[in-house]
Amino acid sequence: GESVGLHLPTLSVQEGDNSIINCAYSNSASDYFIWYKQESGKGPQFIIDIRSNMDKRQGQRVTVLLNKTVKHLSLQIAATQPGDSAVYFCAESQRSYNTDKLIFGTGTRLQVFP
Amino acid sequence: KAGVTQTPRYLIKTRGQQVTLSCSPISGHRSVSWYQQTPGQGLQFLFEYFSETQRNKGNFPGRFSGRQFSNSRSEMNVSTLELGDSALYLCASSLLSDTEAFFGQGTRLTVV
Numbered sequence: 187g188e189s190v191g192l193h194l195p196t197l198s199v200q201e202g203d204n205s206i207i208n209c210a211y212s213n214s215a216s217d218y219f220i221w222y223k224q225e226s227g228k229g230p231q232f233i234i235d236i237r238s239n240m241d242k243r244q245g246q247r248v249t250v251l252l253n254k255t256v257k258h259l260s261l262q263i264a265a266t267q268p269g270d271s272a273v274y275f276c277a278e279s280q281r282s283y284n285t286d287k288l289i290f291g292t293g294t295r296l297q298v299f300p
Numbered sequence: 301k302a303g304v305t306q307t308p309r310y311l312i313k314t315r316g317q318q319v320t321l322s323c324s325p326i327s328g329h330r331s332v333s334w335y336q337q338t339p340g341q342g343l344q345f346l347f348e349y350f351s352e353t354q355r356n357k358g359n360f361p362g363r364f365s366g367r368q369f370s371n372s373r374s375e376m377n378v379s380t381l382e383l384g385d386s387a388l389y390l391c392a393s394s395l396l397s398d399t400e401a402f403f404g405q406g407t408r409l410t411v412v
Binding site: 231232235 | 304333335342343344345348356358390392400401402403404405406
């Protein structure tokens with residue numbers, strides 16, 4: 187079946203460096219994508235989203251890039267901090283931007299070391 | 301305002317038993333979705349309720365069911381528990397279907 191996946195299960199970066207987390211999706215009908223951060227013992231927390239009519243969106247220290255041609259999504263975190271250590275999930279919606287049924291990727295663990 | 305509240309936080313059950321998990325959405329939110337999270341399968345969609353009606357359902361057996369009350373609080377029930385049902389069950393609420401979904405901390409279910 188169609189699914190959302192991630193290239194790297196674990197990413198280790200030094201504090202202050204930039205982090206890039208990648209995600210591949212297979213359903214060209216997906217029109218809305220979200221990045222979530224999940225810390226140990228907590229539920230996923232919304233980071234940033236992007237609709238399919240955009241190719242880039244910026245937030246505070248985070249940027250999401252969408253390449254529909256190759257069905258690829260990435261999350262860039264600038265000046266990575268220890269508090270950014272968590273598991274990051276990409277999620278897609280195939281229902282006209284609805285968030286009531288999301289398909290999640292497998293997750294990437296980001297480890298930040300001093 | 302209070303976030304999404306799930307109770308209980310932790311639960312241990314025996315195979316064959318049934319369990320009911322509760323989710324209180326953010327005040328005013330009408331859509332409640334449930335997800336199962338396991339190390340092997342990741343986050344998988346279970347079902348979604350809006351105004352007391354199930355609108356979407358994932359690929360889970362009929363042992364998994366849910367409901368939503370008039371105050372938007374939702375419960376999910378798993379009958380005849382199996383070891384493989386051990387997971388973190390997450391609930392997410394949103395104001396409407398196309399607005400940001402907020403997750404609770406989840407209920408950690410262990411089946412022994």
